[in-house]
Amino acid sequence: MRKKSVANYIVNVLLFALMFICMIPVIWMIRTAFIRQDLALDLFAVSMPTLDNFRRVLDAAPFFKYYGNTLFITVGVLLVQFVLITMAGYVFARIDFYGSNFLFVLFLSQMMIAPEVLILPNYTLMSRLGLTDTRIGIMLPFFTSAMGTLIVRQTIKTIPYELEEAARADGANLLQILVMVYVPLLRSAYLTFGMISVSYQWNNFLWPLVMTDSVANRPLSLGLAMFAMSYETGAQWSDVSAATLLVCAPLLIAFILFQRQFVESFMHSGIK
C-alpha cells in the first residue's frame, strides 16, 4: 500500500508540473499584456499592472468592430446550426426511412472533408454569388454540421421513445414534439456543441482571410493577425500581447466560469 501511495504522489507531482508547463504560454501572454511597454522584453521585470497597452491597441485597430463581426458570425451560425442539427439529428435517430444509410454516410463525409480544405472552390462559388467580403458569405458553409447532427442523434437515442408517443397521443404534431419534448432534453447536447461551434468560429481564420478584404467584415482572428503582422520586431510585444489577450479573453473567461457545466455536458451528450 505504502509503495503505491508514493507512486501516486510522484504521478500527481508530474501531472501538476506538466500542467504548469502547459500554462506558461498563457501566463507569459497575460504578464506581457499588463506590463509597462519598456519592460516587456525583460523577463524578470516587475511593474504595476497597466492598461496602457490595451488603450494603444484599441486606438490603433478597430477591435470593437472585429468583435461585432465575430459575434455576429458566431451567433448567426450557431442559431442556424441548432435548428438544422435538431431536425437532422431527430431524423437519423428516430425515423426508419428509404435512403437513411446513404444520407447518413453523406453527412459523415462532411466531418471527414473539413470546410477549410474547400476554400478555393467555395471562394469561387461565393464570388459568383457576389457574396465575397460579406459576413453571410463567411457563415454559409458552416450551416450544416455533421458533428452537431451526430451529437444530437446520439443524445436523442438515449431519450425514451415513450415520451414522444405520449406527446403524440396528446395530439402534439411533429414541431410540437421537437420543441416541447426533445429540445429541453437536448440541453447538454446543445451546450457541448455550442462550445465546439463557438470556439470553431472564433478560431476560424483561413476562410475569412480569403473572403474579406475590408475592415467592415473582418472577424477578430483575422484582425489580430493583421495587427500582429504590422509589428515584426519584439519592441511592441506588450501591444501584441494585449491584442491577443483581447481576442482570447471572452472564450477563456466563459470556459473558466462554465467549466463544470461544460465538461459535464460533454459527458452527458452522445459523445462517448
Added chain:
Amino acid sequence: MKNQTVDTSMQSTVARAVRMKWKRTVKAWLLLAPALFFLFVFTLYPVAQSLYSSLFRDNLSTIKPVFIGLDNYKALLKDPVFRECFRNNLLIAVVTIPLCMGLAVILATISNRLTRGVSLVRLGFIYPTFIPLVAAANIWMFIYTPIYGLLGYINPSWRFLADGKTAIWALIVMLIWKNTGYIMLFYIAGLHGIDKELYEAARIDGATETQMFTKITWPMLQATNIYVLIIVLTNAYKMVDHLYIMTKGGPGNATNMLLFYIYQTGFDYWDTGKASAITVILVLMMLIITSVNFFTSDRKAFYND
C-alpha cells in the same frame, strides 16, 4: 397493427408497411432538406467543382481555361514544393496523432483520480482549445523568437523557427499543446461512460492500475477513439493558420503544408488549376484515411446507441 384480423392478407399488410415507410421517407427527407441543401452546395458541389477545375490550365498566363486532362496532377508529382508539403503533413500526422491521443487519455485518466484540484488540472490542460490558432501563434512567437523570446533566456542562440531542420518540430510542439486538451475532453466524457463496477470487480481480483487501464479503460474507450481519430486526423491536415504568422511555410518550404500550399497557389499565385488539383488530392487523402479508420473500427459508435 396488433389486432389484425385473420382475413387481412399478408400482401396488404406488406403494402401498408411499404406505404407507411414511404410516408416516413417523405417526412424524413423534408426535415433533412435544409441541412442537405447546405451540405450539397458547400461541401459536395465544391468537391465536384475542384475535380472539374483540376483538369484545366487556369492561371494568370491563360486568358481562358484550357483543358489539359491530368497534366496538373502529373506536374504536382514532380513539384518539389508539393512533395515537401506532403512529407510535412505526413510527419505532423504521424507525430502529433499518437502523442496527442496518448497524452490526452493518460491525462484524462490521471486527472479523474485526483481527490482535489480536478477542475484546476482540467483548466490547465484544456484552455488552449479556446485560444484561436492565430492567437496561439502570436504567443508562441514570444517563446521562440531568438534572444528576446522566452527560450532566448535559456540560450540566446537558439533559432528553432529559422532552422529548416528544427522549425517543423517547434510547430509540432505547439500543435500538441493546442490539441491535447480538446482530445482530453472527449476522453473525460468517454471515461465517464465506463461502469465503475468494472473497476471494483477488477480491484477485488487484485488487478494492478496498468492492467485496469489496458484491460478495461482502453477497450471501453473504443467508441471514443473513433470520434477522436477523425478529429485528430482532420486536424493534422487543416491546422495551418499558425503558418501565416510564424513561418509562412518557411524557411524554404520546411514547414509548409498542403492546405497552406493550396492557399498560396490559389490566392497568391492565382493558379486555380493547380490549386484545384491539390484540393482534390487533399480531399481524397482525408476521405481515404478517415474511411479506413471508420470501416475498420467498430462502427457501433455511429450506427447504434
